[in-house]
Amino acid sequence: MRERTRLDGALSTCRAISTELADTVELIELAEAEGDDDLESEGLAVLEKLSQRAGEMEVESLLSGEADELDCYIEIHSGAGGTESQDWAEMLMRMYMRWAEKRGFKVEIMHYSAGEEAGIKAATLMIKGDKAYGWAKTESGVHRLVRISPYDSSARRHTSFASVWIYPAVDDTIEIEVLDKDLKVDTYRSSGAGGQHVNTTDSAVRITHIPSGIIVACQNERSQHKNRATAMKMLKARLYEQELQKREEDAAASNASKTEIGWGHQIRSYVLQPYQMVKDLRTGVETSQPDKVLDGDIDPFLAAALAARIHGSDVQIEDVD
Secondary structure (H helix, E strand, O other): OOOHHHHHHHHHHOOOOOOHHHHHHHHHHHHHHHHHHHHHHHHHHHHHHHHHHHHHHHHHHHOOOOOOOOEEEEEEEEEEOOHHHHHHHHHHHHHHHHHHHHOOOOEEEEEEEOOOOOOOEEEEEEEOOOOOHHHHHHHHHHEEEEEEOOOOOOOOOEEEEEEEEEEEEEOOOOOOOOHHHHEEEEEOOOOOOOOOOHOOOEEEEEEEEEEOEEEEEEOOOHHHHHHHHHHHHHHHHHHHHHHHHHHOOOHHHHHHHHHOOOOOOOOEEEEEEOOOOEOOOOOEEEEOOHHHHHHHOOHHHHHHHHHHHHHHHOOOOOOOO
């Protein structure tokens, strides 16, 4: 039923665009025949909007993967560099939260490990919304920041790295077997914001899947039992995503975030000084307005990366300025 509803919606939108296009073309032809410049301008404005809607549908058509309809987890880790990289990891976390909010998605912080002075060492977000995983899946990899460090008294330029890992949130219809003997379970006190009970009991749970080396953690619930249940869902989601990646022809590229968080593995560069630019190193898409990107305006990068993954080549996307 979910698939039928999705297809019905897509077909209805296509038919609506087709009908409105035909009506608008007739309107413009009539305006030209009568010499009505205002009516012609109105028709051209409608054509521009139709073109934008068609472009959005073209991107939507790329979201046809096995798990694209699912919610997703966004896992962020700071690289080497201490406070500077931890601050950059928190900036990325805010960017994804703002992006999700602009799309009307719901965001939950599943795990949060604060840095010593500022920023975060690691965090895991759950994004709930239509095709959340499909939209976000190409963001896995290392993200590089170049800026004048606010933590450097000499005001020198620093390069920081943080890794992002995206995986789908599996539901009860997807069966994944996990053996107890393959698990190492640790409990500890939550380090993030919370009530008295959260921070004074060992309610947080970390699960290590020994065969794969996958580690997940959850601390957003008050009880250890609930945190363990959520962490198990996250682990199954990671294992499911791992299997999906094996089926992808470009698995090596999409697994970039498993490699060293540093030079040679980054998918996108964010330069704030000495000039301002954000550039995706896979597709060539760039913008000279990093403030908008860091405020969640990343859809042009997502669309280009999706198209490149589907078609196997770079695509031409206009500058996002």
